[in-house]
Amino acid sequence: MTNPCIICVAITGSLPTKANNPAVPITVSEQIESSHEAFEAGATIVHAHVRNDDETPSSDPDKFAALKEGIEKHCPGMIIQFSTGGRSGAGKTRGGMLSLRPDMASLSVGSNNFPTRVYENPPDLVDWLAGEMLAYGVKPEIEAFDLSHILKAKHMADKGQLAGTPYVQFVMGVKNAMPVDRDVFDYYIHTVKRLFGEDAPWCAAGIGSNQLKLNEWAIAAGGHARTGLEDNVRLDRDTLAPSNAALVRRAVEICEKNNRPVARWQDARRILGLRMPEGMEKGQAA
């Protein structure tokens, strides 16, 4: 298999704190530094939430703007993906940063349970978020916590609510949502190919110790991989991950074992149908 593997690094998330792992980047400057290390290690998408100084989740567009500016400066070409997930804010505040025109944003298209609560994504909010992404030229990454979310993405694409081929991420191992199940994983892939075409790109994320397993499954099956401290703060049961970059390097090693080149940012932008970064000519991006 030779198609390059895009590695996405989810640097911070809404939940892990310095108490869980001191390497979790919280301030914008820590986030920029951690993204840079991960970029050098092989990650080409950075999935980002922002935090308040007391580590609680934030949806402050000014923080997102500062983060975007820093990543563009220090990691030229890296794909910036903002989270519109429900832990960072309520209702439309979840999409308040989309006018900054990041390359991508996560989009949950249905509801499900989370460990201690309902993850609410009501239809009117999903439609609004998708509309903002269309208006600002932001490519959504569809977060599939359930099979129905993949079919919902197809429905939205057919109605013109999503531009281009939907990029679906399978999320497995969130307590009370879809567990890590190989048959379901295989059926997810089958469904993406049936609905969006044999070559449609997809990726997968596993939570906690399942991160490694989902990286292995996805890379071996021709998909793309997400890693990072948002989903998992450990290298193994006894060892905290020293950095986001260390988790990226682990995914790179799995690519090597599977004879898959790690996507450069130019490859990743081509695979996902994304524009080249502002100020970079197409010719430079060969």
Ligand SMILES: [Zn+2]
């Ligand atoms: Zn996230």
